[in-house]
Amino acid sequence: ISSKLPAVGTNIFSKMSALAAEKGAINLSQGFPDFKPDERLLTRASNALLEGNNQYSPMTGLPVLRDAIASLIARHYGRQVDSAEEVTVTSGASEAIFDAITALIQPGDEVVLFDPAYDLYEPAITLAGGVCQRMTLTAPDFRPDWQAFASLLTENTRLVIINTPHNPTGSCWTEDDLASLWQAIKSQDIYVLSDEVYEFIHFGEQAVSVHKHPELRARSFVVSSFGKSFHLTGWKVGYVVAPTELTAELRKLHQYVTFCTATPLQQALAEHLQEIPESSAELAMFYQRKRDVLRNALANSRFTLLPCDGTYFQLLDYSAVSDLDDVAFCEWLIDEVGVAAIPVSVFYQQAPQDQRLIRLCFAKEEHTLLEAAQKLSRL
Numbered sequence: 416i417s418s419k420l421p422a423v424g425t426n427i428f429s430k431m432s433a434l435a436a437e438k439g440a441i442n443l444s445q446g447f448p449d450f451k452p453d454e455r456l457l458t459r460a461s462n463a464l465l466e467g468n469n470q471y472s473p474m475t476g477l478p479v480l481r482d483a484i485a486s487l488i489a490r491h492y493g494r495q496v497d498s499a500e501e502v503t504v505t506s507g508a509s510e511a512i513f514d515a516i517t518a519l520i521q522p523g524d525e526v527v528l529f530d531p532a533y534d535l536y537e538p539a540i541t542l543a544g545g546v547c548q549r550m551t552l553t554a555p556d557f558r559p560d561w562q563a564f565a566s567l568l569t570e571n572t573r574l575v576i577i578n579t580p581h582n583p584t585g586s587c588w589t590e591d592d593l594a595s596l597w598q599a600i601k602s603q604d605i606y607v608l609s610d611e612v613y614e615f616i617h618f619g620e621q622a623v624s625v626h627k628h629p630e631l632r633a634r635s636f637v638v639s640s641f642g643k644s645f646h647l648t649g650w651k652v653g654y655v656v657a658p659t660e661l662t663a664e665l666r667k668l669h670q671y672v673t674f675c676t677a678t679p680l681q682q683a684l685a686e687h688l689q690e691i692p693e694s695s696a697e698l699a700m701f702y703q704r705k706r707d708v709l710r711n712a713l714a715n716s717r718f719t720l721l722p723c724d725g726t727y728f729q730l731l732d733y734s735a736v737s738d739l740d741d742v743a744f745c746e747w748l749i750d751e752v753g754v755a756a757i758p759v760s761v762f763y764q765q766a767p768q769d770q771r772l773i774r775l776c777f778a779k780e781e782h783t784l785l786e787a788a789q790k791l792s793r794l
């Protein structure tokens with residue numbers, strides 16, 4: 416068969432999690448919690464399954480959930496969105512991202528990505544016939560150079576994909592970054608896909624969001640995921656907020672990609688959002704404690720800890736430990752140390768040559784983090 420994605424193999428998360436399971440290593444690779452979600456949410460889901468509606472929801476998502484999402488956005492960002500016209504529930508942020516790219520990109524359109532970039536953006540762009548233009552960001556801060564960004568834009572640039580708080584680096588943008596982005600694109604017909612799945616896992620003040628930037632949001636798809644905010648990565652319930660015209664195009668895709676997302680899970684999330692008071696500050700504190708447990712436990716190791724301002728990922732520079740490239744180093748870590756991590760170079764088209772970085776997921780029980788840190792500290 417002539418592959419439409421010849422450069423794509425099994426992704427790094429599947430690979431590393433499978434290796435970790437096979438070799439019995441502590442799995443800090445793929446990003447998912449090893450603890451239970453809120454019991455009340457599980458009860459709501461089980462009630463919704465046993466007593467609720469197990470048939471298709473409306474294509475755009477259950478109205479009660481769309482309303483709850485609109486309220487969440489109003490509370491957090493002071494943005495009023497029309498839940499009927501501007502909010503769509505999707506099967507994870509992944510589906511929202513795929514739909515947005517597929518709806519917008521025509522053959523030959525250019526899309527700007529900031530490398531290291533989450534791995535699902537590029538295949539969707541390639542399938543749509545788009546071309547990726549890459550801004551390479553480097554350790555330790557992964558700061559974008561906005562002049563270099565402006566020089567990447569051409570008359571074919573159609574979309575910019577941004578992600579803050581950022582996977583895999585844990586770096587976060589500032590309001591100045593969003594202002595610079597807007598200055599660079601405003602005179603052209605360029606759209607923005609803002610991947611904000613870690614919006615509530617931000618250490619310090621509230622994370623910056625396109626929701627709070629009136630000009631940018633008028634041209635943006637803003638994507639989030641309940642998987643991250645409620646420790647439910649396997650539920651795959653996400654959502655996308657976009658102005659009416661963009662939403663209408665995205666829904667043309669959504670209605671044929673999945674049509675709708677599991678109805679009882681939508682019902683459970685809607686009830687939960689309505690009944691449980693604000694918990695996003697709590698979520699950030701919860702993960703900040705885990706980040707600090709891991710950082711403190713590695714403080715005397717030979718790894719250098721990079722800054723981590725958001726997400727549940729911590730980058731380590733292993734230059735003092737090994738000369739192996741990062742993929743080989745991660746395989747070695749699983750075999751010899753019993754810890755699974757993610758090599759950062761896989762998120763780049765062309766990683767900086769001397770960069771030696773691995774990503775650890777700290778969405779884990781404290782004892783898991785301490786055990787892994789103890790093993791890593793022996794190196």
Ligand code: PMP
Pocket residue numbers: 446506507508509510533578582610612639640641642648651652653
């Ligand atoms: N974007 C980023 C940056 C992510 O880390 C993830 C989660 N792995 C996704 C999108 C996809 O989210 P979901 O699991 O809700 O599809």
Ligand code: GLN
Pocket residue numbers: 428429444445446447582
């Ligand atoms: N987003 C998760 C991560 O970065 C993985 C998602 C997946 O496995 N597809 O680890």
